Amino acid sequence: MAETATIAPNVTNTLQAGGCETNPCFICWLHEKVEDAPETKGTSFSDTPLHFNLVGVRKETSLSDAFDDRMIVFFKVLAAEQQQAFEKAVEKELRASLESCLGKAPQTVKFIPCSKGLWVAAVFRISTDPGLVERRGDLESKKSKLQADVDAAKGKLEALDKERMVSDERLPKAQEELKAAKEAAAKKKLWKEVGSLEARKKAIPREQQGLEEKVKKLEDQKAKMEAELKAHDESLEEFEISEGNEGWYEEGRALIPPGHYANKYSFFIHKISSAKVFAKDTSLAALTVGYLDGMRIYSVDHVCQNVKDFQGLVVRQVKKASGEELRFSDGSITLELKKSDQGQMEAFYKQGTTSTKLAAGDRVLLKKSVGGTNIHRAHNAKLQEDGTLSGSGSAEGKVADWSEGCQVFPLFNEFNLFLRLCAISKRWRCAAKNKQAGGDDCVRLAGGTGDELGPGEKALIARFGEEFVHSAADLHKDNSARAAKVNPEIRKRTERKQSFTWTEADEKTLSELLKAKADTEKAKDKVDKATLGKIKTQQDKKARRWTDKEEDELQKLIAERDGWRRKYLREKVLKLRADFMRNCDMSGKCSEFFSYTLLQCSASEMVDLQNAWDEKRNTAWDKKLVIGAAK
Numbered sequence: 055m056a057e058t059a060t061i062a063p064n065v066t067n068t069l070q071a072g073g074c075e076t077n078p079c080f081i082c083w084l085h086e087k088v089e090d091a092p093e094t095k096g097t098s099f100s101d102t103p104l105h106f107n108l109v110g111v112r113k114e115t116s117l118s119d120a121f122d123d124r125m126i127v128f129f130k131v132l133a134a135e136q137q138q139a140f141e142k143a144v145e146k147e148l149r150a151s152l153e154s155c156l157g158k159a160p161q162t163v164k165f166i167p168c169s170k171g172l173w174v175a176a177v178f179r180i181s182t183d184p185g186l187v188e189r190r191g192d193l194e195s196k197k198s199k200l201q202a203d204v205d206a207a208k209g210k211l212e213a214l215d216k217e218r219m220v221s222d223e224r225l226p227k228a229q230e231e232l233k234a235a236k237e238a239a240a241k242k243k244l245w246k247e248v249g250s251l252e253a254r255k256k257a258i259p260r261e262q263q264g265l266e267e268k269v270k271k272l273e274d275q276k277a278k279m280e281a282e283l284k285a286h287d288e289s290l291e292e293f294e295i296s297e298g299n300e301g302w303y304e305e306g307r308a309l310i311p312p313g314h315y316a317n318k319y320s321f322f323i324h325k326i327s328s329a330k331v332f333a334k335d336t337s338l339a340a341l342t343v344g345y346l347d348g349m350r351i352y353s354v355d356h357v358c359q360n361v362k363d364f365q366g367l368v369v370r371q372v373k374k375a376s377g378e379e380l381r382f383s384d385g386s387i388t389l390e391l392k393k394s395d396q397g398q399m400e401a402f403y404k405q406g407t408t409s410t411k412l413a414a415g416d417r418v419l420l421k422k423s424v425g426g427t428n429i430h431r432a433h434n435a436k437l438q439e440d441g442t443l444s445g446s447g448s449a450e451g452k453v454a455d456w457s458e459g460c461q462v463f464p465l466f467n468e469f470n471l472f473l474r475l476c477a478i479s480k481r482w483r484c485a486a487k488n489k490q491a492g493g494d495d496c497v498r499l500a501g502g503t504g505d506e507l508g509p510g511e512k513a514l515i516a517r518f519g520e521e522f523v524h525s526a527a528d529l530h531k532d533n534s535a536r537a538a539k540v541n542p543e544i545r546k547r548t549e550r551k552q553s554f555t556w557t558e559a560d561e562k563t564l565s566e567l568l569k570a571k572a573d574t575e576k577a578k579d580k581v582d583k584a585t586l587g588k589i590k591t592q593q594d595k596k597a598r599r600w601t602d603k604e605e606d607e608l609q610k611l612i613a614e615r616d617g618w619r620r621k622y623l624r625e626k627v628l629k630l631r632a633d634f635m636r637n638c639d640m641s642g643k644c645s646e647f648f649s650y651t652l653l654q655c656s657a658s659e660m661v662d663l664q665n666a667w668d669e670k671r672n673t674a675w676d677k678k679l680v681i682g683a684a685k
Contacts, residue, residue, distance in 0.1 A: 074169040080666045081128055081166050081173050084109060088653055092383040093312040097651055101171065103132040104679065106479045108319075108429075110461055110652045112182040112312065113660055114379065119186035119452050121179050121432070121464045124663065127475060128166070128175035132482075134682040143485030144478055145498075148634055149679075151442075152478060155471040156677050162468060163675040164667075174675055176475065177667055178468045181432070182461050182652060184307045185453030197279045204272045211265045218258045225251040305356045308424040308459030310348045311370050312383075312654045317647040318343050321480055321639050323630065324430040324460075326518070329525035337626075338443075339473060339633035340430035341648055348424025348459070354412045358399040361391045368421035369403045375415030381654070389418060424459060429650070432456035432464045437625055443470070443632045461650075470633075477634040478679065480646045484638075487645075495638040499631045501624045510627035511620075513640040527622035528615075540615055547608045554600040564592040 074082040088094045088109070099107045111124040132140055141149075156163065166173040228251060232244040324340035325331040349370045357364040369387040372380040382403075390402040390409055402409040403418070412418065433447030433456075445466035456462050463469035484496065502508030507515075515523050528537035567589045574581045630640075638644040655663065 078666075079166055079168045079173075080175060080669070080672060081168055082170075083662070083666045084126065084128075084653075087655065087659065088651060091312060091653060093381075094314050094651055094653055097314040099128075101130050103130045103136070104479050104482045105129060106475065106648065108648055108650045110180065110182050110650065111660070111663060112652060112654045114654050114656045119454065121181045121449050121451075121453060121462075122660075123180050123182045123461075124660075125178040125180045125429075125461065125463070125472065126175060127178075127472065128173050129479070130171060131174055131678065132680040134680060137680045137682075139485075140482065140680055144481050147498075148474070148477060148481065151634070152471075152474040153677055155467065155474050156675075158467040159465075159471050160674065162471060164672040165675055166672055175672075176471070178463060178472055179449050179465065180461055180463050181453045181457055183309060183453065183457065184459045185455055185457045194283070197276060197283065200272055200276045200279060204269060204276065207265050207269045207272060211262060211269070214258055214262050214265070217254070218262075221251050221254050221258070225255065305352050306350050308348055308350055308422075308427060309419065310346055310424060310427045310459065310652060311419075312381075312652045314649065314651045315343070315346065316649045318346065319429065319648040319650055321476060321635065321644065321646075321648075323635075324428050327426065329522050330529055332518070332522070333526040333529040333531075333622075335434060335436075335531075336431065338431060338435060339630055339635050340428045341476060341650075342428045342430075343426070343650075345423050345425040346427065347421060348427065349419040350422040350424065351417055351419050354401045354414055354416045354418065357389065357418065358391060358401055361399065364389055364420065365391050369418055370421050371419035372403060372412065373417045373419070375413055385421070389420060427459045427461070429461040430463070431466070431469050432462035433466050433469075435466065435629070437629050437632065441628060441632055443629065473633050476648065480644070480648075481634075483646045484644065495636075495641070495643055497637050499627050499635050499637065499640065501627045501631070505620065507620075508624075508627065509637065510631060510640075511623050513637050514623060514627060517640050517642070523623060524619055527619040530622050533618045533622065536618060537615070540611055544608070544611050544615060547604070547611070551600050551604070551608065553595065554598045556596050560592060560595065564589070564596065567592060 073079075078086060085099065088097050106127055106129045109126040109128075111126065113122045162178060163174060163176040166175045225248065228244055228248045232241065232248055235241045235244055319341040320343075322340065322342040323332075323337060324342060325334055325337035326342075331337060351373075352364070367389050368385050369382055369389050371382070374380070380403075382405075386405065388404050390404040391399060392402070394400050401412040401416075401418070403412060404410075431445075431447075432453065433445050435443040435445040438444050443466075447464045447466045447469075449464045451464060453462065456464075463472065481496075497509070499510035499513065500508050501510050527533060528541065567585060571581050571585060571589060574585075636644070
């Protein structure tokens with residue numbers, strides 16, 4: 055009798071042993087591609103239940119600024135006897151949240167029957183490349199063209215208005231002249247003129263309406279362009295990109311190269327490098343990574359102008375002006391910069407003793423350290439009253455400044471599902487390893503009530519420090535205008551209060567000055583002006599009083615500031631809680647990490663990938679993480 059793979063109860067199709075050798079399933083096809091690529095050869099995938107395998111698939115030679123790559127998650131489910139342990143480790147709320155997420159993205163997850171056992175796999179649309187940020191000059195040019203179009207349309211409107219005025223004046227006269235005309239030739243001429251004037255009288259309002267609608271549309275486009283320019287400038291400031299150096303293909307933009315990154319990614323927060331970026335609404339839960347041996351892309355012109363910075367660096371890829379792409383995985387190819395006989399600096403990639411010249415329009419991807427290339431959202435998310443997040447996003451939109459080399463998801467529902475799967479995997483692996491369901495360290499972040507800080511807020515402050523968190527709160531878009539007004543006033547009044555406060559040290563200083571004055575006078579010497587001035591300053595300070603009214607005003611300002619800081623901090627915690635972040639994630643104590651494999655495929659291989667996914671033998675997942683479990 056033929057041997058079959060383990061199949062879940064509701065999956066009817068089975069594979070003969072060895073079936074994937076002749077007709078590879080989706081997972082076997084993917085594994086073959088990973089094994090064939092020199093950068094990922096030898097990568098092993100886990101078949102331990104709920105140990106997730108994450109594979110990014112980058113479309114080769116793609117400079118589209120589009121979400122044309124894929125994220126694949128595949129794993130084995132638990133055996134039936136592990137049902138009780140699973141329910142103990144993974145709380146009911148997380149399991150229910152996963153099911154809710156699956157209901158909103160049902161086509162993304164399937165059963166994959168394989169000769170080596172049943173897999174569950176999900177495919178999500180992402181981008182693994184940095185987005186394109188248009189140059190300010192290009193945006194200004196578009197704005198100028200829109201303004202020119204607006205001016206031209208308004209000019210036509212003015213011309214039509216003048217024509218209407220002339221027509222309104224001429225038409226009754228022409229009609230009277232037609233009635234009075236005796237000669238046939240004159241009548242014919244006037245008849246044509248009257249007909250033309252009457253036709254124009256009807257047509258001009260329609261033309262005016264069309265032009266007015268066009269002007270309104272152009273004005274709206276111009277307003278959007280102005281908003282885009284403002285957002286552009288904010289983006290440059292946030293990502294510290296110098297003006298004129300926009301565009302991902304410009305100098306120094308980051309990518310991570312194809313390869314296997316074992317246990318590099320943790321369940322944490324995207325954007326934590328400064329209070330300014332932490333304050334952004336896009337600083338949310340993600341899979342995050344520290345520094346990797348990545349790539350940064352430079353034009354040949356740039357490296358030739360900065361020889362000391364680039365001479366001898368390892369070349370990972372060359373993107374030629376012709377569209378051809380060369381990839382080097384062994385680290386033996388280096389950048390060589392030298393002057394030609396004519397004294398011009400030229401660039402070469404050197405392989406052993408062979409040097410190949412690069413053209414001026416070519417770009418090189420050099421091995422350089424890259425930090426924070428996280429797996430995160432490419433859309434906004436808002437906190438709802440029920441404690442969940444809401445959002446949208448579009449797979450048809452542009453990557454733009456959503457990615458500086460990160461792996462980004464455009465669709466809200468797909469990223470939510472991805473993150474829930476990761477949260478469940480992490481929770482189960484932790485509990486299975488530690489033989490328990492988790493203590494206080496594994497509790498989900500929780501916000502406080504009223505003026506009291508909850509454990510989640512305290513955990514956030516413990517991780518980042520009070521000054522960092524308060525700065526982020528003040529820099530948040532909802533608070534920055536108030537903070538700019540209130541905080542200087544608090545500092546000013548606090549300094550004034552301190553200047554009015556009479557301390558033991560002040561009393562001691564005054565006593566010493568008065569004694570010195572008395573001793574000087576007793577010796578019949580003249581007291582110097584400096585000492586007299588200090589005595590007067592101390593006596594004036596002692597005579598001053600900080601009033602109750604001033605104290606009330608100061609406390610009101612402090613209460614206002616503390617209020618917006620507390621609101622920001624609480625909302626931050628609740629957003630992270632919505633994605634099931636835990637105290638152990640915040641403290642950095644969680645020992646469960648994720649591995650990520652990045653594969654690069656040709657356009658035809660991307661088609662093959664989709665075809666393998668669409669095969670009829672791959673059926674809808676039943677949403678069960680334990681074989682035979684009740685929903």
